[in-house]
Amino acid sequence: MKQIWRKLTQRFRGERPADHAAALEALFVSNIAGIAQADFRTGKFTRVNSRMCKMLGRSEAELLTLGPHDLQHPEDASRTMPEFIQAMIETGRWEGETRHLLPDGRTMWAMISATVTARDNSGAPLRSIGIAIDVTETRRADEELRAYAEALRLGQMVGRIGTVRRDLVKGVIYVEPAMREIMGLPEGEGPIPTSVWLERVLPEDRRRVMELMRCAYRDNAPEISLDYRTRCPRTGKLRYIELRARYQFGPEGKAVASTGVAIDVTERKEVEQRLAHAAHHDSLTNLPNRTLFRLRLDEALARARRGISFALLCLDLDRFKEVNDTLGHPVGDRLLVAAAARLKAELRETDTLARLGGDEFAIIQSFLLQPQEAAALARRLIEALSRPFTIDGQHVVVGVSIGIVLAPQDGGESEGLLSAADMALYRAKSDGRGIWRYFEPAMNERMQERRELELDLRQALRDDQLELFYQPIVDLASRRVKSFEALLRWRHPQRGLLAPDLFIPLAEEIGLIAPLGDWVLRQACADAVRWPEDIGVAVNFSPVQFQSRPLVKQIAAALRESGLSPRRFEVEITESILIKDKDATLATLGALKTLGVRIAMDDFGTGYSSLSYLQTFPFDKVKIDRSFTRDLDRSRKSNAIVKAVVSLCDALDMVVLAEGVETEAQLEALRREGCRQAQGFLFSPPVAAHELPGLLQELRERPALAIAAA
Numbered sequence: 001m002k003q004i005w006r007k008l009t010q011r012f013r014g015e016r017p018a019d020h021a022a023a024l025e026a027l028f029v030s031n032i033a034g035i036a037q038a039d040f041r042t043g044k045f046t047r048v049n050s051r052m053c054k055m056l057g058r059s060e061a062e063l064l065t066l067g068p069h070d071l072q073h074p075e076d077a078s079r080t081m082p083e084f085i086q087a088m089i090e091t092g093r094w095e096g097e098t099r100h101l102l103p104d105g106r107t108m109w110a111m112i113s114a115t116v117t118a119r120d121n122s123g124a125p126l127r128s129i130g131i132a133i134d135v136t137e138t139r140r141a142d143e144e145l146r147a148y149a150e151a152l153r154l155g156q157m158v159g160r161i162g163t164v165r166r167d168l169v170k171g172v173i174y175v176e177p178a179m180r181e182i183m184g185l186p187e188g189e190g191p192i193p194t195s196v197w198l199e200r201v202l203p204e205d206r207r208r209v210m211e212l213m214r215c216a217y218r219d220n221a222p223e224i225s226l227d228y229r230t231r232c233p234r235t236g237k238l239r240y241i242e243l244r245a246r247y248q249f250g251p252e253g254k255a256v257a258s259t260g261v262a263i264d265v266t267e268r269k270e271v272e273q274r275l276a277h278a279a280h281h282d283s284l285t286n287l288p289n290r291t292l293f294r295l296r297l298d299e300a301l302a303r304a305r306r307g308i309s310f311a312l313l314c315l316d317l318d319r320f321k322e323v324n325d326t327l328g329h330p331v332g333d334r335l336l337v338a339a340a341a342r343l344k345a346e347l348r349e350t351d352t353l354a355r356l357g358g359d360e361f362a363i364i365q366s367f368l369l370q371p372q373e374a375a376a377l378a379r380r381l382i383e384a385l386s387r388p389f390t391i392d393g394q395h396v397v398v399g400v401s402i403g404i405v406l407a408p409q410d411g412g413e414s415e416g417l418l419s420a421a422d423m424a425l426y427r428a429k430s431d432g433r434g435i436w437r438y439f440e441p442a443m444n445e446r447m448q449e450r451r452e453l454e455l456d457l458r459q460a461l462r463d464d465q466l467e468l469f470y471q472p473i474v475d476l477a478s479r480r481v482k483s484f485e486a487l488l489r490w491r492h493p494q495r496g497l498l499a500p501d502l503f504i505p506l507a508e509e510i511g512l513i514a515p516l517g518d519w520v521l522r523q524a525c526a527d528a529v530r531w532p533e534d535i536g537v538a539v540n541f542s543p544v545q546f547q548s549r550p551l552v553k554q555i556a557a558a559l560r561e562s563g564l565s566p567r568r569f570e571v572e573i574t575e576s577i578l579i580k581d582k583d584a585t586l587a588t589l590g591a592l593k594t595l596g597v598r599i600a601m602d603d604f605g606t607g608y609s610s611l612s613y614l615q616t617f618p619f620d621k622v623k624i625d626r627s628f629t630r631d632l633d634r635s636r637k638s639n640a641i642v643k644a645v646v647s648l649c650d651a652l653d654m655v656v657l658a659e660g661v662e663t664e665a666q667l668e669a670l671r672r673e674g675c676r677q678a679q680g681f682l683f684s685p686p687v688a689a690h691e692l693p694g695l696l697q698e699l700r701e702r703p704a705l706a707i708a709a710a
Helices: 002-012 020-030 050-056 074-090 136-159 177-182 194-200 203-218 266-280 290-304 320-327 329-345 372-386 414-430 441-463 504-510 513-528 551-562 575-580 582-595 610-616 636-651 664-673 689-701
Strands: 034-039 044-048 093-101 107-119 125-134 161-167 172-175 223-231 238-249 255-264 310-318 352-357 360-365 389-391 394-396 399-407 436-438 466-475 480-492 496-498 536-540 569-573 598-604 621-624 655-658
Touching: 034 050, 050 107, 050 125, 074 093, 074 107, 074 125, 107 136, 161 177, 161 238, 172 177, 172 194, 177 255, 194 203, 203 223, 223 255, 238 266, 266 290, 290 310, 290 352, 290 360, 290 399, 290 414, 310 320, 310 329, 310 372, 310 414, 320 329, 320 394, 329 352, 329 360, 329 372, 329 389, 329 394, 360 372, 372 399, 372 436, 399 414, 414 436, 441 480, 441 504, 441 513, 466 513, 466 689, 480 513, 480 689, 504 513, 513 536, 513 551, 536 598, 551 569, 551 582, 575 598, 582 598, 621 636, 636 655, 636 664
Parallel strands: 399 436, 480 536, 536 569, 569 598, 598 621, 621 655
Antiparallel strands: 034 044, 034 125, 093 107, 107 125, 161 172, 161 255, 223 238, 238 255, 310 360, 310 399, 352 360, 389 394, 466 480, 480 496
8 A cells, every 4th residue: 555655646746757747647547546636726626537536426527516625524624724735835745644524424534645736926836636545444444453452451451461471591571561560570661580570479389380380391381371379569468360371482392482461360369269258157257157167077087087086066055045035136146256256265276166057156176185175175165155245235144055075986977976966965955054065875865765756746746646634713702713724735655645844845946836836726715615605715825926927817717717705715925925026026915905815924023024014015914923822821022922913913904813822821822912813733733625524513512612613
């Protein structure tokens, strides 16, 4: 293109052949480039060749009515026309690139060279000739190349990618300035000795990098990949670099240079590390979680097979549930963090502390020399957690129970060890909490019995082995049976009749309390509807049942299906239900009152905030716990407590019922203090539903009590 341009323009720059007219005519008809003559006085074209017409998309006749300024892009015309006129006056020549608007709206780029061909007597230009070459495609390709280069530059800047060249003969590398800081290299633009670059590689990675480079050179590898870490000299921040390069080989077949790219992958590595950490650590305490703990346990077992013993300790915080229930989960979370810090402070760096979930922790005590070391650690942990915590300005007291197993003595598999530690922990809790217990083989037998009991309980629900027994509640003024409290019993095929304290805690633990409670509700309503109209039934509801959102609907459905009047149904709850979620519980109690049933607070005086709850919700009945009734006939304190409760409830229009009445003296004391209802073995132990008619007859005929029944 440049050669053609020189040949076309040299004729008009003092190097023209003698026969100017003949040369000019040859140019016009050659169609190598667009040629146009113009008159300075009119500003119009006086002659154009066919190539010019084709380039501008116009006919010869149309172009002869126009001038150069009519065809240029407005932005270019305002800039180039003054330059063009001044150059033609002063030198008689002008060269440049301009845009031209075509009739179809497209833009054409042209390289133009114009020369003055005639002047007047004063030297002013009269006529000129211009040569134009269409460079649109070339210009577009240049723009695309520049755009690509800019995109590449931005991509390298955003992606933190730079080129790296290494001269193996001179022992230097060439790195782009933008990558020098990232790679921890000296500033500047000149070559950097390879030794300087290697010095900036972290010592932990340097030996590996040098060995990879040595092997690649020795084996004539076509390319090399290096991953290493360095530090930014300005910020001191750790950077992760990936370097990929391809070798160039000399005549003797050995590598003489390499060219590649260096990529800063720090952000990706940090994200990967955060994800890996999150997958293996507890988000609250930042301790290893169950997944990482299992990996550490497997590693400890592998060492144990080589004779290096260890102890596994499973821990549960004592009274943690009470903290969550009374002070709220945020306080409970902060307590877990504080407890984890105290536990960790008692361990060595070689030990592992993990949070397995909730308030459950586990410890691997590594390199155990004597079994007594595990007991010594357990004592330190118990002492550390027995000291009060201060959480949000509140003193919180908890404790910890610990189960210990020794490896490899107690097992060589992770599942077996964890199971054994759980059994030892269960024993520590059963023996009073705040203590530790080693695993013993007998524990496995007891745990097996518990598993069998769990299976039997599930079977009991399917095989209708559950029964309701009823204990009378007597009105002391009318001497009549006011209601019966429904009490669950399990008639086990082999173990006989089981009291609820033998299986209800298990049912709550394994998630069977909800179906058990629903069965009790429906069966109690079905039984009570066959009793005399003025005798009601009282059913105790556990916290798990009470937190079930459909509870009100379940009670309404049971009453509707059985035909039992709501006024004959009494819901018994303990204070622990109110502690769990006070607002939701009060809303449920209000819905039950609207339903028409009666509400009683059970075990009054044994919880945390009885008086505040009596003030918050108008209960129909308050049941005094048997622990106060037991000493009525011989303790002034018990009499004073009962008297105070009766006085308080009378003022609040609540009935007081005393549980656990077993003697005439207790009954007389209750009557004297104004208690209105009583329940206990003095009247009757709990009896099966089919025995109730006989019990009512017996109570009616008992002269000592003279209790009437409907």
